[in-house]
Amino acid sequence: MKGIAVRLEGLSKYFGRVAALRTLDLDIHAGEMVAFLGPSGCGKTTTLLMVAGIYQPSSGAIYFGERRVEHLHPRDRDVGMVFQSYALYPHLTLLENIAFPLRLKRVPADEVAAKVRQTAELLGIGHVLERRPAHVSGGQQQRAALARALVKEPQVLLLDEPLSNLDANLREEMRYEIRRLHDEFQITTVYEMRWGAFHFGVDMAAPYGTPYYAAHAGTVTLARYEGGYGNAIRIDHGNGIETVYGHSSKLLVTEGQHVEAGQMLGLIGSTGYSTGNHLHFEVTVNGEHADPMAYLLAHGVDIAKRLEAATGGTVIT
Amino acid sequence: MPLLPPRWRLVLAVLLLVSIPIAAGVVWMGLTGIFDRVHGLVPVRPPSLDNWRFIWEGVGGRPPVHVPLLNSFVFAVVVAVIEVFVASMAAYAISRMSFPGRRFYLGLVLVLHAFPAVSLIIAIFYILRVMGLFDTLTGVILVKASLGLPLGIWLMKGFFDNLSWEMEMAALVDGMSRWTLFWKIAMPLVRPGLLALGTFSLLSAWGEFILPFTLIVSSNKALMSSYLQSFLTEAFTDFGIVAAVGLFYTLPVVALYLLGQRYLLNIYGGGVKG
Numbered sequence: 006m007k008g009i010a011v012r013l014e015g016l017s018k019y020f021g022r023v024a025a026l027r028t029l030d031l032d033i034h035a036g037e038m039v040a041f042l043g044p045s046g047c048g049k050t051t052t053l054l055m056v057a058g059i060y061q062p063s064s065g066a067i068y069f070g071e072r073r074v075e076h077l078h079p080r081d082r083d084v085g086m087v088f089q090s091y092a093l094y095p096h097l098t099l100l101e102n103i104a105f106p107l108r109l110k111r112v113p114a115d116e117v118a119a120k121v122r123q124t125a126e127l128l129g130i131g132h133v134l135e136r137r138p139a140h141v142s143g144g145q146q147q148r149a150a151l152a153r154a155l156v157k158e159p160q161v162l163l164l165d166e167p168l169s170n171l172d173a174n175l176r177e178e179m180r181y182e183i184r185r186l187h188d189e190f191q192i193t194t195v196y197e198m199r200w201g202a203f204h205f206g207v208d209m210a211a212p213y214g215t216p217y218y219a220a221h222a223g224t225v226t227l228a229r230y231e232g233g234y235g236n237a238i239r240i241d242h243g244n245g246i247e248t249v250y251g252h253s254s255k256l257l258v259t260e261g262q263h264v265e266a267g268q269m270l271g272l273i274g275s276t277g278y279s280t281g282n283h284l285h286f287e288v289t290v291n292g293e294h295a296d297p298m299a300y301l302l303a304h305g306v307d308i309a310k311r312l313e314a315a316t317g318g319t320v321i322t
Numbered sequence: 323m324p325l326l327p328p329r330w331r332l333v334l335a336v337l338l339l340v341s342i343p344i345a346a347g348v349v350w351m352g353l354t355g356i357f358d359r360v361h362g363l364v365p366v367r368p369p370s371l372d373n374w375r376f377i378w379e380g381v382g383g384r385p386p387v388h389v390p391l392l393n394s395f396v397f398a399v400v401v402a403v404i405e406v407f408v409a410s411m412a413a414y415a416i417s418r419m420s421f422p423g424r425r426f427y428l429g430l431v432l433v434l435h436a437f438p439a440v441s442l443i444i445a446i447f448y449i450l451r452v453m454g455l456f457d458t459l460t461g462v463i464l465v466k467a468s469l470g471l472p473l474g475i476w477l478m479k480g481f482f483d484n485l486s487w488e489m490e491m492a493a494l495v496d497g498m499s500r501w502t503l504f505w506k507i508a509m510p511l512v513r514p515g516l517l518a519l520g521t522f523s524l525l526s527a528w529g530e531f532i533l534p535f536t537l538i539v540s541s542n543k544a545l546m547s548s549y550l551q552s553f554l555t556e557a558f559t560d561f562g563i564v565a566a567v568g569l570f571y572t573l574p575v576v577a578l579y580l581l582g583q584r585y586l587l588n589i590y591g592g593g594v595k596g
Contacts, residue, residue: 059491080497092492096510109497153496 008193009070009083009160010035011056016065018051025051028065035070036191049197053163056195058082069160080109085154085192086163089170091146093138099125099149100134106157124156125149128182144175148182155186162187162194223247225262238270351572354565373566381563382556385542387570390549394528397463397545401527404467406520409474410482410512414504416475417482418490435472443536450537462537462545466530470523481515482508521582528575546571 011033018026026048033039041049054060056067058079067075074082085106093102100121107117125131128148133141138149147167154162168179187194226247227239238250238258256271258264326334349363355373357365380386415421416428446465447456455461485508493503509516531547538544541552550571553564 054491057491057495059494078499079494080499084495086492086495088488088492090486090488092486092488094489094493094507094511096513106496109502150492153492157497 008036008162008191010068011161011193011195012066012068013052013056014066014068016052016055016067017063018048018055018060019063026055033193033195036193038187038194038196041195041197050165053086053165053195053197056161057084057086057163083157083160084163085157085159085161087147087150087154087165087167089166091138091150091170093146093149093153095138098135098137099130099141099145099152102138102149103134103152103156106153110157120156121152124152127186128152128155143171144179147171147175147179151183151186155190155192159192162192164194164196166197222263222265225258225260225264228256228258228260228262236271240264240270351565351568354562355569358562373560373562374570376563376567377570381553384549384552385544387549387567389542390544390546393459393543394546397459397466397530397534398524398527400463401467401470402520402524404463405470405474405523406516408467409471409519410478410509410516411504412471413475413478414482414508417479431472431475435476439469440532443532446533447537456537457539457543459538459543462534465537466527466533467523469533470526474519474523477519478512478515481512485511517582521578525575525578528578 011031013029013031016026016029016031017024029048029052031039041052051060055062055075058074058077058081062075065075066073069082093099094105097105103121103125104117107120112120121134122131125134128151130141130145130148130152133145138146141149147170151167164183167183168175171179183194183196186192223240223242225238226241227237230236236256238256239247240250241247250270257269258271264270346363350360353363353365354360356369357367358370358373359365359367375381376384376387378386416424450456450461450465453461455464489507490503493507494500498506529547530545531551534545535548535551538548544552550564550567553560553567
């Protein structure tokens, strides 16, 4: 089981006249895990729901492999999704919840039973399958939601802030679990988190001392300690867009220097910075603050080989 | 049972006082049905089953009681089924989908709910005549169900509004169509609402008088309410039989109320308990 490559081309979504997402271009390789992060309202969930097929894009294209899918019903996309609230069906037992996608596909009953059992064991909820969601813990609900998404062996797995409702211990555990499942199955995974949860994103993507890279070419206008960001690097891309990378402790560029896209800019939290492994992205357009949606890549031995801010494309003004 | 605090005992006393006339009416109905003649609330004759003879024979040229009884059953059940199904589908669409005129439609439904149905009776009579549905059970069923729909739609909309969007999205990602989602996820989750609306419309249809009385003339198509009324229009009203028929007419309602009161309480709560 291995995921499929996902490509977003000029993806936009308008609700009436309000732009929820403006021309996002994104390439996700087969089997990669990618995290979206940004403040709420910057279009992360909208993007995820368009990939899932809940929303129709206003313009742009979504490719799964070579297949264009944006016009397809969710059931024809082979996507699994875990929602922030888990969205389990409260009137069904965990067993029935997990079996639901398979039953809809008219998989034979004995095969359904075997697969549900297998997936539930994998996630450690085999012993509570007969209970309803209200009668199991939050962590078990989370695992059931994950099992429901995984049981149909999707090509793409979408996780919408899946850990934000869990307490610290469980979050640690589930973070590990998600990583383990991804390493095992290599499903293309898109992971969404808020700024507040960003710390986790970097944790997962970029442990201590992870280098990060420029998303776009530009001129470094600032590379020093700046307020709450720790050492910040500010890059002017020359098209009115400016990106700020923050909370790095080691800088590898200097002011006035020209950087190419993909150039290494600094290391995150490499020496005892008190707030830990944080990284901030900030984007301004023509001097005005704008919410960026950054995505970072979190798979492979050399995790965080890329860490980009998708600036121009996804800026919401 | 622990004693109520004094303030509540006072409230209870007031409530009991206010309820006395209603209770007295029910007691009168019970006593009169059994004892044939009652002065005030005091029986003056030994109990007899004579008042209940309508159960085994047609009284005064009326059809036997099982005819209006069956009609009433059919009427109430079909009205309730139509209301529950049509109202929940309409309510789901209003709650979940955006379509042109949605707000206007919602307002219209509310106005219709506030509209006194009796004022429409002449228009309804005319429409049924034209459609060839006058003096048919089908005709009254359609009228009664339509008049009940505004309340049903608003009630069910409240229940559907409480369902989480994420859960519906999950259902779509799982591979359901909007239609399967409605039946397999949304409907089971608003079950308390369905039961409340079902019970409510069943009771309302069971007790309906004006519509069947006006729109049905043949005595073999009459409902229980018209059957009961027919005993009151005689030259010498036999109150013993009126009370007995009334009691007979009330029993199914009492039974249903006892069974369904849990859901009826929900009707103004409008909540789904997970």
